[in-house]
Amino acid sequence: MADDRAEYVLEMLGIYKSFPGVQALDDVSLHVRPGKVHALMGENGAGKSTLMKCLFGIYREDGGEIILKGRLAKFHSAKDALEAGVSMIHQELSNVPERSVRENIWLGREPLHRFGPITFLNHGKMHRDTAALMKRLEMNIDPADRMGGLSISKQQACEIAKAVSYEASIVVMDEPSSSLTETETEHLFRIIRDLTARGVAVIYISHKMSEIFQIADDVSVMRDGKMLGTWPASELDEDKLIKLMVGRDNTQRFPTVDSEIGELRLEVRGLTSAESRSFKDVSFDLRRGEILGIGGLVGAQRTELVEAIFGLRKTSCGEILVNGKRAVIRSPRDAIRHGIGLITEDRRGSGIFPLLSVTENTAVASLGSYIRGGLLLEHRRIEAEARRFNEQLRTKTPSMWTQIQNLSGGNQQKVLVSRWLMTLPEILIMDEPTRGIDVGAKFEIYTIMAELARNGKSIIMVSSEMHELLGMSHRVMVLCAGRHTGTLEGPEASQENVMRLATQFE
Ligand SMILES: Nc1ncnc2c1ncn2[C@@H]1O[C@H](COP(=O)(O)OP(=O)(O)OP(=O)(O)O)[C@@H](O)[C@H]1O
Ligand SMILES: [Mg+2]
Structure with missing residues (x-):
């Protein structure tokens, strides 16, 4: 039955697309059922x-056909695609931060009032329709809130609401869950099930393997710009899927972490945020060669804590000792001077200089160590080092001088990981280091973490992925509502125990 053509709501046939130096799509076909x-x-x-951007009219394919509900479709813009019933949640947030939630949702199709020859925006309707939409989707977001003031996950929820509001017959979701918590993701899945029950086709892109088996009916796998094929999800399992994606038989998930734990490197004593509802009285130690995981639910204030250690947030009391000496850290510059590096969670928002090259984006945090004679930057060495770290992570880029905005989402993240590795920090803090990164590269990042630890570096890893938290950490410290509720080690460090400590005050 799967080969009955009338059964497809969308067919993409023999699509080609190239960019300078890259054949991004090479004869790709995709068949999607309603x-x-x-x-x-x-x-x-x-x-x-790239394939989804061709569908959505953002890129014009070099060759091939797109057939929507049996008719040849030619979209010249996202607007054409939306009118034809295709909507898309982008991998990068694409809202207008200064505007309200309701304005963002109705942007470009605002409801109008007409009084004779005069038209003006119907704010009341915009507000009511947004409120109704949020209610239907069970999202607790005020239509009048300023978009930029919302958390990343709420902004993501707004993008989801917006895509749903078009009542499209195909909704493309490009990594919609990458900044969502487990509960929020379950909520998203309820929305997806509601959509499919109404006959909508959902094209879902995610690097979270377990999600695929929860939600997908059909699975298509691409490798190096080619389509390998489509399988019913019921015929695949994680190992088979990983093997298809990476094209090799490496399904080992974590390297062995066999570093030697040495002397105390970082001591955090009674650290309390200057903000009232943030972390409070947090103490912990970190030793040479150690990987300390930090677990907890959203709202546990893990990011806030590590940002404070890195000098991005103010504290009201407590102290930080580095190598036994009190360290005053008021800015990232202070932190870097004390040998601390932070790979932030919100890499897309804060980390990237889109117009600069891969080399420049990698080197920007370590330029200070490449200055000779006051002014002269050692360009050759900078490029060589930037290249070395990106090669280690297998960043896929046409050249080291390509603008970072032209790299795929996951490859941009690898560049940012390279940036902090290149500063050669003694203490590396990684906030959700593998978010949006594919399975093969995850393993490479884990391998690098293990190697850094073996070389005597200390690592703090904030992670919401239970497997990596337990698979990579010597000890797991858990926060709940800004309080340190416990630290687990050895056989104690189990999923159940982490969850118990993470929900202690709920
Ligand atoms: N605008 C662009 N200019 C130049 N090259 C591009 C552009 N967009 C994408 N590419 C290249 O096309 C290839 C495919 O990128 P694409 O973004 O489609 O990957 P992806 O499968 O979505 O990856 P990810 O999981 O990292 O998001 C990459 O090599 C990328 O560098
Ligand atoms: Mg992508």
């Missing part, structure tokens, strides 16, 4: 977002 969830899988840079 009322089903179709997962699109592949490593970073495989071509998933």
Whole structure:
């Protein structure tokens, strides 16, 4: 039955697309059934977002055909696609931070009032329709709130609401869950099930393997710009899927962490945020060669804590000791001077200089160590070092001088990981280090973490992925509502115990 053409709401046939130096899509075909969830899988840079941008009229394909509900479709812009019933949640947040939630949702199709020859925006309707939409989707977001003031996950929820509001017959979701918590993701899945029950087809892109098996009906796998094929999700399992994606038989998830734990490197004593509802009285130690995981639910204030240690947030009391000496850290510059590096959670928002090259984006935090004679930057050495770290992580880029904005989402993140590795920090803090990164590259990042630890570096890893938290950490410290509720080690460090400590005050 799957080969009955009338059964497809969308067919993309023999699509080609190239960029300077890259054949991003090479004869790619995709068949999507109505009322089903179709997962699109592949490593970073495989071509998933490019294929969807061709569908959505953002890129014009070099060749091939797009057939929507049996009719040849030619979209010249996202507006054409939306009018034809295709909506998309982008991998990058694409809202207007200064505007309200309701303005963002109705942007470009605002309801109008007409009084004779005069038209003006119907704010009342915009507000009511947004409120109704939020209610239907069970989202607790005020239509009048300023978009930029919302948390990343709420902004993501607004993007989801916006995509749903078009009442499209195909909704493309390019990594919609990458900044959502587990509960929020379950909520998203309820929305997806509601959509498919109404006959909508959902094309779902995610690097979170377990999600695919929860939600997908069909799974298509891309590798290096080519489509390998489509399988019913019921015929695949995680190992088979990983093997298809990476094209090799390496399904080992974590390297062995066999570093030697040495002397105390970082001591945090009674650290309390200057903000009232943030972390309070947090103490912990970190030793040489150690990987300390920090677990907890959203709202546990893990990011706030590590940002404070890195000098990005104010504290009201408590102290930080580095190598036994009191360290005054009021800015990231102070932190870097004390040998601390932070790979932030919100890499897309704060980390990237889109117009600068891969080399520049990698080197920007370590330029200070490449100055000779006061002014002269050692360009050759900078490029060589930047290249070395990106090669270690297998960043896929046409060249080291390509603008970072032209890299796929996951590859941009690898560049930012390289940036902090290049500062050669003694203490590396990683906030959700593998978010949005494909399975193969995850393993590479874990391997680098293990190697850093073996070389005597100390690592703090904030992670919401239970497997990596337990798989990579010597000890797991858990926060709940800004309080340190416990630290687990050895056989104690189990999923149940982490969850118990993470929900202690709920
Ligand atoms: N605007 C662009 N200019 C130049 N190259 C591009 C552009 N957009 C994408 N590419 C290249 O096309 C290839 C496919 O990228 P794409 O973004 O489709 O990957 P992806 O499968 O979505 O990866 P990820 O999982 O990392 O998001 C990559 O090699 C990327 O560098
Ligand atoms: Mg992508």
